[in-house]
Every structure is written in structure tokens, then in C-alpha cells.
Amino acid sequence: MTTLPEIRRAAGADAAAVADVWLRSYTAALPTVRRGKSDEEVRAYIARVVVPLRETWIADSEGEVVGMMVLGDGPLLSQLYLDPAWRGKGLGDRFVALAKQRRPAGLELWTFQVNTPAHRFYLRHGFTEAERTDGSANEEREPDIRYTWTP
Template sequence: MWHVPQMAAILWDFGRRTPWLPRVRPYRTDLRVMTRITRAGWVRVLHDARGPAAFIARDGARIHALYVHPRAQGRGLGRTLLDDAKHAAPRLELWVAEANREARAFYDAQGFAEGQRSDGTGNDERLPDIQMIWQDERCAP
């Protein structure tokens, strides 16, 4: 639980650096949600010499969050977290903001394919988003 504030800081840093992403929740709410999902066992955190550097929040096949601290980007931490999730589940899905071109390219490079699109009514930010799906080829019908 000690890493929850550092995870939140990674999330908030992304929000500050992303002009198209509106701030829709109070910081306290983010901390409560991070605490809850950590207690539920959904979170895996990778550390570097300076502390938490990346985290994934996954409930079964559903990835709710994957963030890498700016100081650690480009070192394969996001790919490592995603590979771990792929080994744990034969199918993964997530929703990514349509405007988040970098994340979309990352997931595409990791073998995810577009499932469907929405107008954003199902997410807190009300931004159009895209469902991305990965299916283990060994388990595909």
C-alpha cells in the first residue's frame, strides 16, 4: 500500500502533460480508487532505483490502467507489464482514448487489435475511445 501515492503521482503527471485530457476527479478520489484496486490485488508495480516507475491495474482480462513514469519511458517497463498480463490471461482488453495516439500505437505494436469505438459516454472524461483486444493465438477459436 505504501506505493499508492507514487502510483497516483505517475497518473497525475500524465494528466498534467496531456493537454487534451480533462481533470474530472478530485485527487482524493484517485487515491481512494488506487487504494481499493491495490487491496483487490489488481495492481503490479515495477520499481527502479528511484522508486515506483510503472504500474498496471488488471482485473482478469480487463486492463484498467497502464502507466510508466516519464523518467522510465523507453526502457520496456510497459511491455514487461503487458507481457506478464499476457502470460496470465488468454485474452486481454482495454479502452484507450482516441486522442492518445502514442498509447494506441504501443498497444498495436504489442498485438492488440481494435474492437469497437465509442463516443465517450462510458468513460469519466467523456472522450471518444477505442476498445483494444489481444487474443493469445494458441487459444483463439
């Protein structure tokens, strides 16, 4: 972890490593949240949908994927996950800066209400809380918060 990871677009060959980061990060950051998909379903979804069809970015540290970000249609920042060993090292800041560059008109994202470190992170980056839900619209059935950023 001595060199700064390169942030680049994900390629098909990265899909398994992207899924590994997603799974490690979710497990570490959200231990009380029931996942809507099994490990196998997550891996298949990332390989078949996320990497080939979405604007997927990865942080590559000497050939190892240590972070991932997915931008959806319009202003949606749909996923941002870091390998637990890379949290607090500025990598998330770099991903958010890239998201703002790619979506200069504004961004929105959802995070679970129990994920208080994410709340602090997004507030620090200028996002504001726009809405809270009971989670009935997400596959995890977990209460969540929608944050928005407007330049």
C-alpha cells in the same frame, strides 16, 4: 535510471507512490483530457480500491515507483501508466508481457482516441481495434477505443 526496475505486486504502502505515477503520467500523456476525479479523489481511490482490491503491479526502481499496471476481472487490462521519464525504455513492454502471462486467454483495454502513442504501442504488441465510442460511457466523456489481444 541505470538499473532495470523490479516489477512486483503493489502493497498498501505503495499506494501514494502509485497515485503519483498515475497523476504524472496522465498529465503528461493526456493534457487535453478532462480528468473525472480530482487529485485527492485519485489518491483516495488508489489507496482504498486499486491497490488493496485489484491486481496491481508496480515497477520499482531502487525504491521509487516508476510505473503501474492494474489487471481487472477477466481479460481487462484496466490501467497502465509510466512515469514520463520512463517512457520508451521498455518498461511498458515488460508490463504487457506480464499481463499476457497473467491473462493467457486474452486481454482487452480501453484508451482515449487522442492518445495516438498508446495506439501505436498496443498495435505493436498484437492488440487489434475492436470498437470506438463517443466517450459517453466513461467518466471523462472522452471518445475512446477498445483494443483486444487474443493469443
